[in-house]
Amino acid sequence: MRALAGLYLQQFKTTMAMMFQYRAMLAIWMLGQVLEPLIYLIVWSAVSTGAGGSVGSYTTRDFAGYFVVLMLVNQFSYTWIMYDFEYRVREGLLSFALLKPVHPIHSDIADNVSSKLITLPAMVLIAIVLAFAFHASISPQPWAILVFIPVLLMAFMVRFLLEWTLALVAFWTTRVSAINQSYFVLMLFLSGQIAPLTLLPQPVQVIADLLPFRWVIGFPVELLLGKLSPVDALIGLGAQAAWIIVGYVLLRIVWKAGTKVYSAVGA
Amino acid sequence: MNFFRLLGAYFVVSFMGEVAYRVNFFVQLFQTFLNLVVSLGGLAVIFSYTDKLGGWGPQEILALVGVYFLVGGLIGLVIQPGMEAFIESVRDGTLDFTLIRPEDSQLLVSIGRIDIWKLIDILLGLGIMTWALIMLGQKVGLMQAGMFVLALAAGGVIIYCFFLILATLSFWFVRIENILVIFQSMYEAGRWPVSLYPAWLRYGLTFVVPIAFATTIPAEALTNRLNLQTLLGAVGAALVLLVISRIVWRVGLRHYSGASA
Amino acid sequence: MMQPPPAIHIKDLRKVFTVSQQDSGARAALQGLVKRRTIQVAAVDGISFDLEPGEIVGFLGPNGAGKTTTLKMLSGLLHPTSGEVKVLGYIPWKREKSFLRQITLVMGQRNQLVWDIPAIHSFELNRAVYRIPPDIYRSTLDELTELLELKPLLNKPVRNLSLGERMKCEIAAGLLHRPTVVFLDEPTIGLDVTMQRRIRSFIAEYNQRFGATVLLTSHYMADVEALCRRVVVIHHGKLLFDGDLSALVQNFTDHKTIVVRLEDCQADLKEYGEVISCEDNQFTLRVPKAETARVTERLLADLPVIDLLVEDPPIEEVIERVFAQEKP
Known part of the structure; x- marks a missing residue:
């Protein structure tokens, strides 16, 4: 356990050193993370204004709040492992990872957590500015704020486990970018990044309930916006917990199968 | 004509290379389909709550989405892959192999990698445009078609120059492949008419990241709302950028050959 | 007294790959979309040899002879199709942690150092990964720094190092945990003669100091002559020769x-x-x-x-x- 802590500390230092090398890159990357929700914020504000100030249960100011919070939640739960894995397999870096006496997932966890810690302050600042600029209304009850923290952490865990598992597809095929993009397109639509899910047709909402996407983005956002009842929050937490279990089991199975394939075919 | 000969040669090579990864063909097909579903689904959701967006009706926005797919396909077909390959080659030094070839290096770099599956997006974009025009019940006259083609060409050139100038920065800065990744999320903005956005963003999407030229202006030509001044402005901007990007490329190349051992 | 068990034991080792074939021409390419012809290729085709602890053995063969495939099977990256492999008594492909802690694989054409930051960060990372106690890490690092003259290199971003300098750091990173079995795949490839000599003498020194078993592939015969009394030669995945270097000369000329x-x-x-x-x-x-x-x-x-x-x-x-x- 202590050795693992040492590993995390070291990985954190390495990530810091790399981030420092690429400050400009980091800034550009964050700009992208901001822009997408901003576009939908503007589109929905226009729709809402055109429709007389509200759409469904969302006022124009609610939309602003929704997409500003979404930006933060997405930033917090986002991983780029799927792109990275393809690169690792292509460059033969995975061989080095497999030669190490530590499961490679640990360095990825440490890497993701530390890069989030580094970018979070800037994102919070941007979110505050945007919230004022678009007159966002965010009005959670105190309990929702308390629940929001573990919900956010669990959202990250769900996404991390599922995306790490999906990244392992690189073991079977070295060109996975199309699969990655398909995943992100689904994520875009069914997580609530295009529109609050309650505005979508009923059948789509049912599908979204059954898939993990809404629980990692839409649910935390609605919670902080004050749109959910305590019962809704409990259901969401349950769904997150279930997906963490599913993700963990899948990861174990796929990792085992993947390394087997890798050691049969080589790189 | 040399350009088309080279382009053809690279095209054949990437076609052969890609066919070896047949899974990618089906995955790309699936992915384009998903992308379409999201686009149309998004439009359907939005237009179930309103009937005009930034002054554009649903069929007009659909025509814009067609242009969006078409131009996105062009970017993904040759511009972006070529520039990504170029940035990589600066990083690992294999650019030298390109530079010793007896051909214009900018040309070689620009068509250096082709992602043939993006042809699917181009075809789909044309299909959506046609569908939208039929739904609009609009007859496309020769004048209008000409304006559209001209606007599209200008937009394509502007986007190409924009990519090239960004990619050329890799001569000075170590790692900028993310700049191109950013363009993808910026390009999302092109799904919607720029008139929708607040002024500062509208200017940004026109003059900083020239997405308006790539999608909104050709779509305006298609839906009969483009005036001649804007079109001439776009063509002028394309020509100016072509010259600027050429100069930046030359300067960058000189810097590169001066700095590397 | 009993013989110590061999550090490396290989018997009738085979590795068969399935390779898909693509003919040239658009028609064949299109056909490839639907149906793919495959053939079976034996990269390693029934080789056997043992290495005693502390031995340095040269592993020779032309390109494509199966050297790297064998090294990958020995280090546990590849699963053999058939035959027996044991390294330090472990079965490599099980990739047990205690096994991985005792071996290293250094490849001259691939690097494990993080490209954009100074090598010392990658070293520290390996310290954590291999759980090297601080005092041992210190002394090993000092020793390696001295032997390989790394001092001026450690704090420069890896991408700014020359090929030779990078290789020295690469080797150091691979040896920080003092592995007892060392696989070196073309460690001197592309380096100038002086640098080759330096790395060669370092390998000899490391072998002496730590009694490590070393299996070395190289295209430079000078490496082999300087380091290895014994050589194993393979070609087309089959063993051609196993014995003293001098006997090789006697046999083949x-x-x-x-x-x-x-x-x-x-x-x-x-x-x-x-x-x-x-x-x-x-x-x-x-x-x-x-x-x-x-x-x-x-x-x-x-x-x-x-x-x-x-x-x-x-x-x-x-x-x-x-x-x-x-x-x-």
Whole structure:
């Protein structure tokens, strides 16, 4: 356990050193993370204004709040492992990872957590500015704020486990970018990044309930916006917990199968 | 004509290379389909709550989405892959192999990698445009078609120059492949008419990241709302950028050959 | 006393890959979309050898002979198709942590160091990964820094290092945990002669100090000559030779080289053997092994010889012949 802590500390230092090398890159990357929700914020504000100030249960100011919070939640739960894995397999870096006496997932966890810690302050600042600029209304009850923290952490865990598992597809095929993009397109639509899910047709909402996407983005956002009842929050937490279990089991199975394939075919 | 000969040669090579990864063909097909579903689904959701967006009706926005797919396909077909390959080659030094070839290096770099599956997006974009025009019940006259083609060409050139100038920065800065990744999320903005956005963003999407030229202006030509001044402005901007990007490329190349051992 | 168990044990090792085939031409390419022809290729085809603890063995073969595949099976990256592999008593592909902590694989053409930051960060990372106690880490690092002269390199971003400098850091990163079995795949590839020599003497030094078992592949015979008494030669996945380097020369050459110094280059020595060169009045002759004694005698009797030397042909030449004829 202590050795693992040492590993995390070291990985954190390495990530810091790399981030420092690429400050400009980091800034550009964050700009992208901001822009997408901003576009939908503007589109929905226009729709809402055109429709007389509200759409469904969302006022124009609610939309602003929704997409500003979404930006933060997405930033917090986002991983780029799927792109990275393809690169690792292509460059033969995975061989080095497999030669190490530590499961490679640990360095990825440490890497993701530390890069989030580094970018979070800037994102919070941007979110505050945007919230004022678009007159966002965010009005959670105190309990929702308390629940929001573990919900956010669990959202990250769900996404991390599922995306790490999906990244392992690189073991079977070295060109996975199309699969990655398909995943992100689904994520875009069914997580609530295009529109609050309650505005979508009923059948789509049912599908979204059954898939993990809404629980990692839409649910935390609605919670902080004050749109959910305590019962809704409990259901969401349950769904997150279930997906963490599913993700963990899948990861174990796929990792085992993947390394087997890798050691049969080589790189 | 040399350009088309080279382009053809690279095209054949990437076609052969890609066919070896047949899974990618089906995955790309699936992915384009998903992308379409999201686009149309998004439009359907939005237009179930309103009937005009930034002054554009649903069929007009659909025509814009067609242009969006078409131009996105062009970017993904040759511009972006070529520039990504170029940035990589600066990083690992294999650019030298390109530079010793007896051909214009900018040309070689620009068509250096082709992602043939993006042809699917181009075809789909044309299909959506046609569908939208039929739904609009609009007859496309020769004048209008000409304006559209001209606007599209200008937009394509502007986007190409924009990519090239960004990619050329890799001569000075170590790692900028993310700049191109950013363009993808910026390009999302092109799904919607720029008139929708607040002024500062509208200017940004026109003059900083020239997405308006790539999608909104050709779509305006298609839906009969483009005036001649804007079109001439776009063509002028394309020509100016072509010259600027050429100069930046030359300067960058000189810097590169001066700095590397 | 009992023999210690071998550090590396391989028996009838085979690795078969399925390779897909694509013919040229658009038609064939299109057909490839639907149906793919595949063939089975045995990269390693039934080889056996043992390495004693502390041995340095040269592992030779032309490109594509199966060297890297074998090394990957030994380090646990590849699962053998059939046969037996044991390293330090472990079965490599199970990739047990205690096994991984005792081995290293350094590849001259791939790097594990994080490209954009100084090597010392990658070292620290390996310290954490291999759980190297701080004091041992310190002393190993100091030792490696001294032996490989790393001091000025450690704090520069890896991408700014030259190939040779990067290789030194790469080797150091691979040895920080003091592995007892070291696999080196072309560690000197692309380096200049001075750097090759430095790395060579370092490998010898490391082997001595830590009693590590080293299996080394290299295209540079100078590496092999300097480091390895024993060599294992494979070709087309099959074992061609396993034994002393000198025995390799004996087995695979039917010629010797005679170097004769005369007063000038005028003389015609064709009747004594194949004349390879004459520089500075010094002839180099190639003579069948069986006739060496007779030819030497005749040369001394017939000509005003100033100096005469009988040598084995250079190792490069021997290896070339081994690969060319495939079978002894």
